[in-house]
Amino acid sequence: MALPKLAPAQPAHDKLRALGIIALNGMFDEMDALGVLRYAASDVLPGDLAIVSSFGADSAVLLHLVAQVDPSLPVYFLETGKHFTETLDYVEALKKHLGLINVQAIYPNQADVERFDPAGTLWETDPDSCCHIRKTEPLEPITEQFGGWVTGRKRFQTVERGVLPHFELTSDDRIKVNPLAYFSDADVNRYKIEHGLPEHPLFAKGYKSIGCAPCTSVVAEGEDPRAGRWRGLNKKECGIHFDFNGAIASPMTAPATRHTxxxxxxxxxxxxxxxxxxxxxxxxxxxxxxxxxxxxxxxxxxxxxxxxxxxxxxxxxxxxxxxxxxxxxxxxxxxxxxxxxxxxxxxxxxxxxxxxxxxxxxxxxxxxxxxxxxxxxxxxxxxxxxxxxxxxxxxxxxxxxxxxxxxxxxxxxxxxxxxxxxxxx
Amino acid sequence: MYRYDEFDEAFVAGRTAQFTDQINRRLSGELSEDQFRPLRLMNGLYLQLHAYMLRIAVPYGTLSSRQMRKLAHIARTYDRGYGHFTTRQNIQFNWPKLKDVPAILRELGSVEMHSIQTSGNCIRNTTTDQFAGAAADEIIDPRPVAEIIRQWSSLHPEFSYLPRKFKIAMTGSPNDRAAIRFHDIGLQAATNAAGDIGWEVWVGGGLGRTPMIGKLINSFVPNEHLLAYLESIMRVYNRYGRRDNKFKARIKILVHEEGLETIKGQVEAEFAEVRGGVLTLPQEEVDRITAYFAPPQFTPQPATKIDVAYQSIIDPAYGRWLDNNINSHREPGYASVTISLKPIGGAPGDATAQQMDDVADIAERYAFDELRVTHEQNLVLPHVAVADLRAVYDALLATGLAEGNTGLITDMICCPGLDFCALANARSIPIAQEISRTFAEPKRQAEIGDLKIKISGCINACGHHHVGHIGILGVEKKGGELYQITLGGDATQQAAVGKIIGPGFEAEKLPKAIETLVDTYIAKRESADETFIQAYRRLGEAPFKEALYGTA
CATH class of the missing domain: 3.40.50 (Rossmann fold)
Structure with missing residues (x-):
């Protein structure tokens, strides 16, 4: 087990920034998810904020918030090549339903895939590396373009996420915004019903947290919703939520013009x-x-x-x-x-x-x-x-x-x- | 009193729902603070030094017992157990939580109250004489017209985003107790040669950093055309009032810079277009509203004469109260009672929830259920039978509101100052408290007689210091607080703006300076009948200046 590295002395600028994040979190104690996202998009990171969405079981909630704040905010979808077809259908359905006009797919580097996963079975032998080439690496050049990004993570999801704040500072000096941090499982379901959001087609079939097809399984009633991810492995995160690095974005559709x-x-x-x-x-x-x-x-x-x-x-x-x-x-x-x-x-x-x-x-x-x-x-x-x-x-x-x-x-x-x-x- | 009908109720409920939605959009971040500010201000919600402040409208200063009890309930439930009555005859609560405001507004709605347009760049609560409908010297009761103005100006689509706030005051009596010459528009009841009732219209008065006395723009506007005339003034102001500088945006600056004749020309041209149009007041509507303000059912009173001199000997405090806090009533056997909110050493204008409840009980029992708020931050029981005065006094005494100091040196107007206000440069409440303690001795107060001290903690002059016989203005100098003294201000029909007499004083030296001024007046007055302001007018500032600063 690797020893933790000693952190280098923090420059004053970083301390200020860290304090700024603490202050931000303090400010938003009284605000709801929409307030957090809106403030992030308009004041903290105007024009400098992106969303990464898995278009999974709960993604509609965050994307609905995005549509209310600004439907032209860039939303990135990691097209790992391993998704359920239902997920790909769901991407199109949600885009249409919510009026999102800037959803872009990110693909893995084909050379990396051919080199490290020629048979397409890397998920079985080394899921961490599979996630790395399909998610972490492709996402890095995208995140470099933005000062911050929005995630749909929630405190209740895993023990490690139990202290998740609204705003986080990453080690590469970017801001992660977690508008849904305080949402419970019940809040998510209530929100979906209240706003009539379409369900992921697999949700009704018992999938409560949906990622790539090979690494996602059905969860039982009463089981942790994320228990179906990487079942049997001591793995709870794909890698992009630790820190990230990696490839190429190609717009799936051109942004639509809108009448004013x-x-x-x-x-x-x-x-x-x-x-x-x-x-x-x-x-x-x-x-x-x-x-x-x-x-x-x-x-x-x-x-x-x-x-x-x-x-x-x-x-x-x-x-x-x-x-x-x-x-x-x-x-x-x-x-x-x-x-x-x-x-x-x-x-x-x-x-x-x-x-x-x-x-x-x-x-x-x-x-x-x-x-x-x-x-x-x-x-x-x-x-x-x-x-x-x-x-x-x-x-x-x-x-x-x-x-x-x-x-x-x-x-x-x-x-x-x-x-x-x-x-x- | 005016009573809401279904229309009024629906209107206030609609406004409450609208504002609740605006608050929710602020809480959700849909509205930025910049966008929310004018919206919340238009509904009386300020962001102060420590918290939000909610200012509740008391239209033309009238309250029923039920309404007063509701204010007590709000103070107790949502605030810290007290409220602060203001110079605009309103009440403000200093500690509400933003999330509680919708609930407070619903509570207010249940007793026909609201906070609509108690701030913001719109037409504010119309203020009037606290003795309206009771005073012996009144020509007509201004309240029906004040109510009509309230309705006309509520959520006016054209005049909700004016260059700056806009205040109208009116009086139905020749003795101006509403300071109409220091308002954006002042209305004074008048009659023409034919005996018709109408209004003298004064425009461009105000205090603040540039105090101005209002100018007479029209000496007689018939009652039926009053709204058309007001709309004409408002339109000229909305179109041409300055918007480049917040401090020059009031109508007083427009009138001052353009000249009264130019503004009058524009207003009259506009009036010629709108006169006789949709704003003409039908007499039946005036009558309908007036009916709400019919005098209470006075019962013939036995000839009661109180021997004040005798009472003063056996109960000096009661004697003082009779001397100072009673105003003559048009109905024989009745009087109006001023309830002083200026206890010695207290914060001027504050009342606790218990006091509000007690006053409500007294009004219900002895005063036909009616209360008034005065622009001098006191309360009034407008109709009390003379025979009940002792009982009223005893009840007030029990709740700590029997100070017999109305119109005396300890009856000060005072703004919230640096203890609450984000604009203030200096404290003002502690200054008022210190002066109050300095002159606490009743004999001393009686000897001094009528003397109005008014204190503001900054140049915005919410404490009306410009029109105090002695005005005190807190300023910040080199990081400390300094208090400038002005002399000779007057808010009545003899309107005058006080003059700064010399360099300011530090807070701890101020009470002594006030004493020096008072001693000078007493030494120089012709007789005990010559009041401070009369003596000042006769003597000029020289003797006062010399007493304060020595000979040059």
């Missing part, structure tokens, strides 16, 4: 493009012309035969273009920060005082909490990039108080004989 214009109850293709510096007022088409540009080039733009919109920035005076509003197919009101409320006044003037009946869209920092107010002010289209807001719109669950004290316009009708102040949408 919400109108009439759905995300639709936006015919308009952003006005760019140097665009010609005379020839522009399907652009929102900034209001000052319109004022400076009024004749030219009125003579322009193409469909155009008008871009109104917070300081712009909509009354200056009142007479020409009919020229525009769309007015885009800019909300540069969601605390800047000038656009609400612009929208009311536009829709109520000037009776502008075409599209009035909000662009910029559009969040779900603002949309109900924007609607009441007459805005009828929204360009939304904030993922939770997109989800809220799709699922029709905007946080809204839908009865109103004050009349703001004509679209709201009095309820029964209630006094004038009261309207309901």
């Amino acid at each position: 214009l919400w109108k009439n109850g759905g995300f639709i293709a936006d015919p308009f493009h952003a006005w760019a510096e140097g665009d010609e007022p005379t020839g522009a088409s399907y652009k929102h012309v900034p209001l000052p540009v319109f004022l400076a080039n009024r004749e030219a733009i009125l003579a322009n035969p193409h469909p155009l919109g008008l871009l109104v920035a917070p300081g712009d005076r909509i009354e200056d273009v009142e007479a020409d509003l009919h020229r525009f197919a769309s007015v885009a009101i800019q909300f540069p920060g969601f605390t800047d409320g000038r656009g609400y006044s612009t929208a009311r003037l536009l829709s109520q005082r000037y009776q502008y009946a075409n599209e009035i869209r909000a662009i910029g920092d559009v969040l779900q909490d603002q949309i109900p107010l924007m609607r009441r002010c007459g805005i009828n289209a929204f360009v939304v990039t904030h993922e939770p807001t997109r989800q809220a719109l799709i699922e029709n669950r905007l946080p809204e108080v839908n009865i109103f004290y004050q009349p703001v316009g004509t679209a709201e009708i009095p309820v029964g004989t209630r006094p004038f102040l009261r309207r309901v949408s």
Whole structure:
């Protein structure tokens, strides 16, 4: 048995980093799994975070969280060549169900496979080495690209994982994020049911933890769910969760483009493009012309035969273009920060005082909490990039108080004989 | 009092559900703190030095016993057994847990209360005279209009993301007890030549780092057009108020920089467009709301005359209370009672859960179930039969709230200061406590008479120091706390901003400095009838300055 190596003296930087991790874990005591993952993706490691998923029995939970935070987060799947066909089907099924648009497969280095496992039976004679060439090695170049990665590990799974925190620092100075660390077996099952997540096809057949086909067996009722992994061997981890090193990633599908214009109850293709510096007022088409540009080039733009919109920035005076509003197919009101409320006044003037009946869209920092107010002010289209807001719109669950004290316009009708102040949408 | 109907209930329940969802999204991390901040502020939830602080709206300062008991229950269950009444006639709890806030809001909803718009860059609780509907000098009761403004401004879709917070105060009496000239909009009841009731509208007043006295923008807006006029002001402010600098974002700066005439022109142009539109108040709606504020069923009282001089001899504490804490009532045989939340050496505006329960009992038994919160951080029983005053006094005495010091030097306004507030530069509660102890002697207080001391722990002036006859401002100097003294401020219809008199004092030297000012006043006053502020106006700052700092 090898003696533990003496750790080299830690540079101050590393100590700070380690302390940072402790602080992170402290901060997230009160947060749930979604909070941990969201904070990791947006604040700790923005653009620098990947997920490795086995697409096993419990993977749907983590992947569902990923889809809520950002469906374009990279998700890597170790295509060891030894998976059940059911697992490969499940990869496709989950991608579709959750709307994940950036799932990539990682394959072992073919030369290594031919050299160390020519007969394909290495799992039988030396499972550690099999895991090494099929998982640990191929994963290394991927992990090198990212400052951190997300795992679906849970404390309950093995004794060694019993102290698993939300955030860990690996020996190669990367952060491992474990949003499900505190999930129990029951939590996992409840979550799957609550969110209607599709089951791995083998789960119903008694497989509670699913890895490569040769090293996975059915577990009995009441048995540790991971007991079916490497059954009979003193092996609980495949190697990638100790530390890692190793090969080649190839995208299985190209990332899909997504629509950002919400109108009439759905995300639709936006015919308009952003006005760019140097665009010609005379020839522009399907652009929102900034209001000052319109004022400076009024004749030219009125003579322009193409469909155009008008871009109104917070300081712009909509009354200056009142007479020409009919020229525009769309007015885009800019909300540069969601605390800047000038656009609400612009929208009311536009829709109520000037009776502008075409599209009035909000662009910029559009969040779900603002949309109900924007609607009441007459805005009828929204360009939304904030993922939770997109989800809220799709699922029709905007946080809204839908009865109103004050009349703001004509679209709201009095309820029964209630006094004038009261309207309901 | 106003009572919720199904609509109001549904509205508050809807808002509570909405805010609960926002909290859950914060707990799940879907909302960043940056995104959550304006949402939580709009529902009265602050992040203070040590914990969250929840500020609960007490619309125009009126409370029923049931509501007061609920506040006591919240203090006991979710906080540390006390609450703090504020200068905006609200109450705040300093130690709630974020996860408990939805439960607190549901409890509040069950007694027709909420924390909607008690902070954030939106229209805040409309404040008014604590003696509204009771005072002998009142032209009209401002509460029905205050309630209409509350409804109109609640979750207003256009005015929820203003450049900065917006405060409206109103009074129905010529004697301004609501400091209307120091609010973004101040409304003073007025009548025109035809005898119609309307409102004088003052705009651009405020305290903070740039104190300004409000300016008269319209001397008579008919009641039915008041909302249209307010909306006109709000729209001009929302569109043109400064957003580049938080410290210059209040409407007072817009009015100051653009000039009253320019703003008035814009407001009147807007008013011309919206006047007569959907915001015109139908008389039947005004009547419907007004009916809620009908006076209680007063019973004819036997002519009761209390011989205060006699009482003062046999029970001096009761005599002082009669002298200072009783306000004349429009109904013969009745009086309004101020319950001082300024016990000697206490934290101004604080009340324990037990005290809240006791006050609720007293209000139920002797005061038609009604309570008020004053902007000077006291409570009021608006309608008490004179014959019951002794019983009320005894009950207050039993719960430690019988201090007879209303309007006297120990009746101070004081902000929470560095003991709680994340903005503060200096402590203010301990300063108030020390001054209170310095002048504890009742004879001394009586000799000094009316004198308003107001203390703020930073330039944001939540303690209204600019309008204290003596104002105290805590500042940070070279790592220590220093207290600047201003003199001559006045929050009433004789509005004035106090002037800084000289270099600041260290905390331990401050009570002595205040004593020096008071001694100077007593030595120089023409008679005991000349109050501190009157003497200051006559004498100017010179004698006070000389007493404090010596001759130049």
